[in-house]
Amino acid sequence: MISAYDISKIVLEQSMRAKVGHIGSSLSIAGILAALFGGVLEGKGPDDPDRDRFVLSKGHAALALYAALHLRGWISAEAMNTYCADGSMLGVHPDSELAGVDFSTGSLGHGLPLAVGAALAARMQRSDRRCFVLVSDAECNEGSLWEAVMLAAHQHLSNLVAIVDMNGQQALGYTKDVLSLEPLPAKWQAFGWDVLEVDGHDVAGLIRAIESLKTRAHAPHVLIARTEFGHGVSYMRSQIKWHYLPMSEADYEDALKDIETLR
Amino acid sequence: MRGAFVRGLVDIAREDERVVLLTADLGFMALEPFAEAYPERFLNVGVAEQDMVGVACGLAEAGFLPFCYSIATFASMRGYEFIRSAAVLHRLPIRVVGVGGGFEYGPAGASHHGLEDIGLMRLQPQICLIAPADYSQTLSAVKATWDMPGPVYYRIGKDDRRKVPGLDGHFELGKPDVLGDGADLLLLSTGAVSVEAAGAVQKLAAKGVRTTLAIVSTLNPSPGADLLALLGDFPVAITVEAHRVSGGLGSLVCEVIAENRLRCQAVRVGVSGPPTAVTGSEAYLLRRHGLDRDSLTTTALNVLAGTYA
Numbered sequence: 001m002i003s004a005y006d007i008s009k010i011v012l013e014q015s016m017r018a019k020v021g022h023i024g025s026s027l028s029i030a031g032i033l034a035a036l037f038g039g040v041l042e043g044k045g046p047d048d049p050d051r052d053r054f055v056l057s058k059g060h061a062a063l064a065l066y067a068a069l070h071l072r073g074w075i076s077a078e079a080m081n082t083y084c085a086d087g088s089m090l091g092v093h094p095d096s097e098l099a100g101v102d103f104s105t106g107s108l109g110h111g112l113p114l115a116v117g118a119a120l121a122a123r124m125q126r127s128d129r130r131c132f133v134l135v136s137d138a139e140c141n142e143g144s145l146w147e148a149v150m151l152a153a154h155q156h157l158s159n160l161v162a163i164v165d166m167n168g169q170q171a172l173g174y175t176k177d178v179l180s181l182e183p184l185p186a187k188w189q190a191f192g193w194d195v196l197e198v199d200g201h202d203v204a205g206l207i208r209a210i211e212s213l214k215t216r217a218h219a220p221h222v223l224i225a226r227t228e229f230g231h232g233v234s235y236m237r238s239q240i241k242w243h244y245l246p247m248s249e250a251d252y253e254d255a256l257k258d259i260e261t262l263r
Numbered sequence: 264m265r266g267a268f269v270r271g272l273v274d275i276a277r278e279d280e281r282v283v284l285l286t287a288d289l290g291f292m293a294l295e296p297f298a299e300a301y302p303e304r305f306l307n308v309g310v311a312e313q314d315m316v317g318v319a320c321g322l323a324e325a326g327f328l329p330f331c332y333s334i335a336t337f338a339s340m341r342g343y344e345f346i347r348s349a350a351v352l353h354r355l356p357i358r359v360v361g362v363g364g365g366f367e368y369g370p371a372g373a374s375h376h377g378l379e380d381i382g383l384m385r386l387q388p389q390i391c392l393i394a395p396a397d398y399s400q401t402l403s404a405v406k407a408t409w410d411m412p413g414p415v416y417y418r419i420g421k422d423d424r425r426k427v428p429g430l431d432g433h434f435e436l437g438k439p440d441v442l443g444d445g446a447d448l449l450l451l452s453t454g455a456v457s458v459e460a461a462g463a464v465q466k467l468a469a470k471g472v473r474t475t476l477a478i479v480s481t482l483n484p485s486p487g488a489d490l491l492a493l494l495g496d497f498p499v500a501i502t503v504e505a506h507r508v509s510g511g512l513g514s515l516v517c518e519v520i521a522e523n524r525l526r527c528q529a530v531r532v533g534v535s536g537p538p539t540a541v542t543g544s545e546a547y548l549l550r551r552h553g554l555d556r557d558s559l560t561t562t563a564l565n566v567l568a569g570t571y572a
Binding site: 049053095096102103104106107109110112113114115116117118119120121122124125131143144147148150151154 | 314
């Protein structure tokens with residue numbers, strides 16, 4: 001098992017060491033990645049052609065992905081300590097040259113089209129593998145996402161699972177103030193997707209929900225995961241500035257104490 | 264030429280089940296032979312070029328060879344960031360097929376005139392960039408390059424009747440085809456407008472001007488070494504492309520001349536100046552931009568006489 005606490009702790013440690021931001025966005029998906037990498041994604045390893053695919057479409061939270069891959073044993077501790085260093089392959093956004101990263105991302109709106117292609121490929125190759133794609137709520141501002149939403153539904157891609165990280169924030173404000181998304185579940189449903197609303201921090205519940213998809217509608221599935229930006233760190237919770245800011249030493253000490261509640 | 268492309272693709276798909284054809288809802292009276300032969304490998308994604316390229320990358324990651332078909336403007340520009348950040352950065356073997364570059368969709372208006380695709384693709388050194396001159400060369404080019412590693416951009420003409428005399432369907436990746444050995448002047452052309460360059464060569468011959476014509480159907484991998492050898496032999500070279508004068512063949516020729524300190528004057532014939540609302544047939548628009556055989560002949564004579572402005 002991989003825990004949201006372990007992912008969150010690595011996010012804090014590496015953000016502090018590298019003195020970079022995007023901390024709140026990474027913390028909001030720690031539970032989702034713990035569920036995926038700890039209990040959902042199947043395959044013999046990162047090079048198995050028949051492994052489940054995962055696309056971190058909100059690439060700016062790559063640190064949480066690196067943490068999950070490290071906890072799976074695919075990124076060494078030594079490599080983790082190069083996060084954002086000169087010459088490192090571990091940048092703020094992930095590159096597919098890194099074992100375990102199926103697709104490079106960083107430009108919002110790219111992940112879902114890639115995932116639709118991956119899911120189509122699995123079907124054409126008569127494979128049971130699935131494709132999971134994690135998008136941010138603000139990413140639903142991108143038109144290219146909705147192009148792919150339509151195609152996935154038209155193609156009845158039931159081997160495709162999208163997870164929307166509904167933390168309610170984007171770079172310059174709250175999503176409700178920047179560009180209204182709600183009612184987002186109804187929008188995905190209207191586009192022909194099978195919609196589940198879940199708690200994005202309940203790892204066991206996420207695993208159960210994803211397991212239940214296998215017997216649900218013959219349609220692509222979307223989990224609208226209600227999350228908290230900066231989850232686990234009280235002073236980051238729903239604070240816009242923690243989209244970009246790095247932590248001070250004092251911030252870091254406070255954050256480490258706070259996330260103990262995630263254990 | 265798009266007929267040649269589809270014909271070639273149908274043959275290739277018979278041999279290789281990795282070949283998939285995607286369209287963003289274009290290709291009426293063109294793609295049917297493929298769609299009918301391989302319905303399970305034909306996908307109309309709807310009017311969604313970004314999605315088409317992204318989906319192609321997802322397919323390519325799993326081992327498919329997806330061809331993405333649209334009109335050159337939409338194929339090259341609407342999904343450009345996907346071409347760059349998904350296909351190029353992942354080194355995935357997708358093929359983007361831009362049909363009717365230049366003014367082949369003449370009366371459709373400026374939105375349909377593909378004048379920037381070659382320049383945009385030249386900016387990505389990992390993209391193999393191919394612009395065949397006529398029907399037979401299109402067929403040869405597709406059959407020679409369909410399974411290359413990494414992404415490929417094809418600028419394919421719309422008109423299947425094009426034929427450049429003497430080219431005889433020859434295509435070799437990265438190599439210009441040199442027609443004739445006239446010592447007075449070098450013309451270089453790329454893509455479907457090459458028939459006009461070839462027509463100008465004949466008109467110039469009638470006036471006693473001996474011309475060499477280089478058909479540059481591969482722009483990347485760079486044909487630079489062959490161009491260097493050619494350009495060194497001529498005091499003046501005229502580039503002909505249904506494209507903006509910057510970024511395409513004319514720019515490539517200028518780079519070779521400048522970087523090698525050649526004593527060769529480059530004259531770039533293409534589209535310059537701001538866009539206008541003026542539209543019309545392809546023949547009219549080529550004439551308007553000096554790209555038809557008569558205008559090219561006049562330009563060549565003026566250049567040789569030292570009266571070209």
